[in-house]
Amino acid sequence: VDPNNPNIIWYGSIRAGLQKGVNSGGTWTWSQVPASSVPFGVAAKKGGEAGVTFVLCDANEGQTITYAGVFDAGSSPRTGGVYKTTDGTNWTKVSMSSGSFNTPRRAQMASNGTLYITGGGEGVFKLPRGGSMSAITPSISKAYFNGVAVDPNDADGNIVYVADKASKKMWRSADGGTTWAEQNSTSHDRQEPDGT
Numbered sequence: 001v002d003p004n005n006p007n008i009i010w011y012g013s014i015r016a017g018l019q020k021g022v023n024s025g026g027t028w029t030w031s032q033v034p035a036s037s038v039p040f041g042v043a044a045k046k047g048g049e050a051g052v053t054f055v056l057c058d059a060n061e062g063q064t065i066t067y068a069g070v071f072d073a074g075s076s077p078r079t080g081g082v083y084k085t086t087d088g089t090n091w092t093k094v095s096m097s098s099g100s101f102n103t104p105r106r107a108q109m110a111s112n113g114t115l116y117i118t119g120g121g122e123g124v125f126k127l128p129r130g131g132s133m134s135a136i137t138p139s140i141s142k143a144y145f146n147g148v149a150v151d152p153n154d155a156d157g158n159i160v161y162v163a164d165k166a167s168k169k170m171w172r173s174a175d176g177g178t179t180w181a182e183q184n185s186t187s188h189d190r191q192e193p194d195g196t
Contacts, residue, residue, distance in 0.1 A: 002066070003059040008088065010066060012052030015040070018068050020088070037091040038083045042074030054107045056115065058129060064088070065129070067115055069104035078102040082117060082125075082133065094127060097134040101125055110150045110157030114176070118145040124162050126177050136177025142166055 002008035007023040017040040018033040043050035050071040058065040065086055072080025080102030082094040104125075107117040113129030123137030124145050137143070147163030147170075158176040161183070163169075170183040 002057050002064050002088075004062055004064045010055040010057070010068070012055045012068055014051035016051075017041075018052050018055065033091070038068050039070050039072065039079040041071045041080060042078075043071075053104055056107055056109050058109055058113045058115070060113060060129065065113070067094075067107065067127075069107055069117065071104060072102045080104070082107075082115070082127065094133050097132045099135065101133065101135075105146050106148050108148050108150045108160070110160070111152060111155055112157035114157040116148050116150060116160045116162075116177070118148045118162055120144050120146065120165075124148070124177065136173070138162070138164075138171045138173075138180035140164060140167065140171075 009021040011019040011021065013019065017035055018038045019030055020033060021028050021030045038052065041050040041052060050073065053069040053071045055066065055068050063086065065084055066088065068083045070080045070083060072078045082104060083091045084094055085091045101119055101122055103119050103122050105118045105120055107115055109115055115127040117125045117127065119125060121144050123135050125133050126136045127133040144165040145162050146165050149161045150157065151159035159174050160177060161170055161172050164171065171180045172183050173180045
């Protein structure tokens with residue numbers, strides 16, 4: 001849901017690309033975002049799941065930025081990566097500071113507008129609002145990152161957690177991905193306001 005306009009909803013699908021819903025007078029109208037703007041994605045194997053893996057909106061002080069992750073494990077040229085729009089119509093692929101990124105899995109938006117993205121075997125990535133995307137992958141061999149979470153109470157947007165499917169471990173960074181610490185059953189205890 002667009003945080004600045006609840007009459008706009010985005011839906012990322014596995015096989016039918018990105019859809020946009022607009023509510024006008026109580027009636028929803030859905031439209032397909034053209035594949036030339038946001039590709040549909042390509043699975044690693046026939047029948048596998050790919051597509052638009054996430055859609056997230058940054059409120060951006062009243063000027064919404066919408067991001068969509070496109071998973072493309074096909075052969076070259078690959079069109080996967082993170083796409084963004086600031087007007088809800090015109091989409092561009094986010095550039096990388098170096099290298100490429102074609103298989104985004106999950107993403108979370110930090111309170112300061114920084115987007116954190118996991119990319120399976122490709123690693124972990126960070127996209128600051130208004131900046132370019134860069135790799136911030138923890139130094140682990142044969143890792144496969146899927147899960148990602150940010151601390152909603154961190155105003156600086158630097159506390160992020162990622163889960164590695166291969167080792168079944170979770171990693172935490174308190175400096176936006178510069179350094180990482182493995183989490184264990186005692187290293188991340190905390191008491192919530194309700195006492196739990």
